[in-house]
Amino acid sequence: MDNFTxxxxxxIYQIYPRSFADGNQDGIGDLxxxxxxxxxxxxxxxxxxxxxxxxxTPDKDFGYDISDYCNVDPRFGTLADFDRLVEEAHKRDIxxxxxxxxxxxxxQHSWFLESRSSRDNPRADWYIWQDKIPNNxxxxxxGPAWTxxxxxxxxxxxxxxxxxxxxxxxxxxxxxxxxxxVRFWLERGVDGFRLDVFNVxxxxxxxxxxxxxxxxxxxxxxxHIYDTDRPELVPLLKELRALLDSYPERYAVGETxxxxxxxxxxxxxxxxxxxxxNFEFTHTTFNPTRLLARxxxxxxxxxxxxxxxxxxxxxxxxxxxxxxxxxxxDDARVKVMMALLLTQRGTPFLYYGEELGMRDISLxxxxxxxxxxKLYWPFYKGRDGCRSPMQWNAEANAGFSTVKPWLPVxxxxxxxxxxxxRADPKSVFNLTRALLHLRKEYTALRRGAxxxxxxxxxxxxxxLRRSEGETLLVTLNFKNRPTRVNLPSDLHGGTWLVLFSxxxxxxxxxxxxxxxxxxxxxxxxx
Ligand code: GLC
Ligand code: CA
Numbered sequence: 116m117d118n119f120t121x122x123x124x125x126x127i128y129q130i131y132p133r134s135f136a137d138g139n140q141d142g143i144g145d146l147x148x149x150x151x152x153x154x155x156x157x158x159x160x161x162x163x164x165x166x167x168x169x170x171x172t173p174d175k176d177f178g179y180d181i182s183d184y185c186n187v188d189p190r191f192g193t194l195a196d197f198d199r200l201v202e203e204a205h206k207r208d209i210x211x212x213x214x215x216x217x218x219x220x221x222x223q224h225s226w227f228l229e230s231r232s233s234r235d236n237p238r239a240d241w242y243i244w245q246d247k248i249p250n251n252x253x254x255x256x257x258g259p260a261w262t263x264x265x266x267x268x269x270x271x272x273x274x275x276x277x278x279x280x281x282x283x284x285x286x287x288x289x290x291x292x293x294x295x296x297v298r299f300w301l302e303r304g305v306d307g308f309r310l311d312v313f314n315v316x317x318x319x320x321x322x323x324x325x326x327x328x329x330x331x332x333x334x335x336x337x338x339h340i341y342d343t344d345r346p347e348l349v350p351l352l353k354e355l356r357a358l359l360d361s362y363p364e365r366y367a368v369g370e371t372x373x374x375x376x377x378x379x380x381x382x383x384x385x386x387x388x389x390x391x392x393n394f395e396f397t398h399t400t401f402n403p404t405r406l407l408a409r410x411x412x413x414x415x416x417x418x419x420x421x422x423x424x425x426x427x428x429x430x431x432x433x434x435x436x437x438x439x440x441x442x443x444x445d446d447a448r449v450k451v452m453m454a455l456l457l458t459q460r461g462t463p464f465l466y467y468g469e470e471l472g473m474r475d476i477s478l479x480x481x482x483x484x485x486x487x488x489k490l491y492w493p494f495y496k497g498r499d500g501c502r503s504p505m506q507w508n509a510e511a512n513a514g515f516s517t518v519k520p521w522l523p524v525x526x527x528x529x530x531x532x533x534x535x536x537r538a539d540p541k542s543v544f545n546l547t548r549a550l551l552h553l554r555k556e557y558t559a560l561r562r563g564a565x566x567x568x569x570x571x572x573x574x575x576x577x578x579l580r581r582s583e584g585e586t587l588l589v590t591l592n593f594k595n596r597p598t599r600v601n602l603p604s605d606l607h608g609g610t611w612l613v614l615f616s617x618x619x620x621x622x623x624x625x626x627x628x629x630x631x632x633x634x635x636x637x638x639x640x641x
Pocket of ligand 2: 138140144
């Protein structure tokens with residue numbers, strides 16, 4: 116492949132380590148479990164894995180509260196297991212992305228234990244301390260963002276749980292210590308990072324109160340202008356990028372908190388992050404007109420600013436696409452969304468189990484583990500639903516573990532699992548695999564222009580992906596009825612080859628351009 120850049124031309128697969136595969140049979144997924152399944156990922160056709168946090172953690176936010184940045188939680192394995200995972204992944208041409216949570220640590224991190232102990236210890240200024248609560252800032256997971264510590268007679272700031280104190284990025288020693296963490300993982304062979312809520316690292320230096328806004332949770336009843344997106348951030352991103360660029364082909368993708376195109380423009384580019392997530396597909400309804408409008412908004416922004424786009428259907432924080440769009444166990448709509456994701460111009464991110472159309476589990480109140488779910492139930496049931504164990508086969512616990520897993524397996528695992536879907540040519544798995552392999556084969560799918568056709572249609576979404584010498588046509592029927600695709604006259608005639616279709620083998624779209632209900636079809640003009 117010409118000039119293939121893994122993070123730009125490849126597809127990235129997110130693994131929630133706790134839920135992927137249990138190597139030592141204690142009910143919790145781990146790094147050796149992942150290593151055991153690298154052949155599966157290589158065969159599926161992904162180019163990189165992003166591992167949600169595997170560092171030591173008291174688990175208040177399931178790993179997003181880190182108590183030691185340069186180690187592996189014993190439940191997930193050891194540093195040696197990590198090295199082996201990287202080595203085995205690289206053998207299969209799979210790159211490894213680590214998740215860095217650098218806005219806050221766990222309250223059990225030695226930095227915080229020291230910082231909270233007195234007003235004059237060496238790390239006294241490593242977190243954000245105030246004598247009085249200075250403003251109206253709220254914590255995302257509920258309650259005020261300031262918590263009192265009697266030892267210091269002061270309050271510290273936390274954007275998330277009280278057990279997740281925000282570090283003081285303005286302190287040069289903190290900055291150095293954190294950049295050393297980045298270097299530590301680069302030296303261990305990590306190919307890139309996903310940066311958790313990177314745009315909240317800096318808060319207003321004067322601690323001004325946020326103006327109010329309309330919303331349901333107290334956190335949403337404010338405009339977040341003083342606790343997020345401060346001007347000190349961009350110089351830090353440049354420093355971080357320079358560090359990454361001192362190693363070959365390293366990558367950083369940011370999780371923009373309260374994401375907008377303007378923020379993405381500001382934070383990504385040649386001398387800052389390689390990419391920042393675009394979350395539009397996680398909350399747009401199953402509607403071709405709306406989805407196309409979102410794609411075009413971001414296409415324009417990314418093109419004008421020379422930023423490489425990203426697309427995701429879901430992650431460990433939102434309901435799975437199959438639960439949002441599927442009807443019962445029917446996968447027709449799930450396949451349409453998967454095909455949409457994998458035929459975009461931009462880097463697609465897959466979330467583990469999405470390739471099977473895994474559904475969210477539903478839990479009773481006393482089974483809920485996720486802190487915001489406990490707090491806001493029944494209005495919001497938290498994020499456990501999309502974190503259930505990977506469904507490998509029809510054996511006990513879906514082949515994830517021989518013992519009871521940390522979260523229940525979805526009861527549909529008996530039918531919906533890797534083994535069953537591999538054997539079924541019509542499965543979501545086989546659609547995903549086929550499209551991943553097509554992406555490898557056709558430059559037009561990876562990098563070609565995105566050109567909508569018949570875009571006034573309310574029923575289908577169709578577009579060309581075109582690069583020099585290659586024209587591909589993607590047609591997706593969003594309706595449970597046949598629909599006609601009106602192709603522009605310059606596309607009439609010529610021979611078309613069906614590269615993939617959920618329904619047909621013959622390239623008959625041009626003579627009678629009718630798509631079957633929920634048909635996905637990718638063709639190539641010969
Ligand atoms: C990010 C993570 C989420 C976590 C939060 C706090 O949004 O994706 O899972 O709870 O940051 O670290
Ligand atoms: Ca385990």
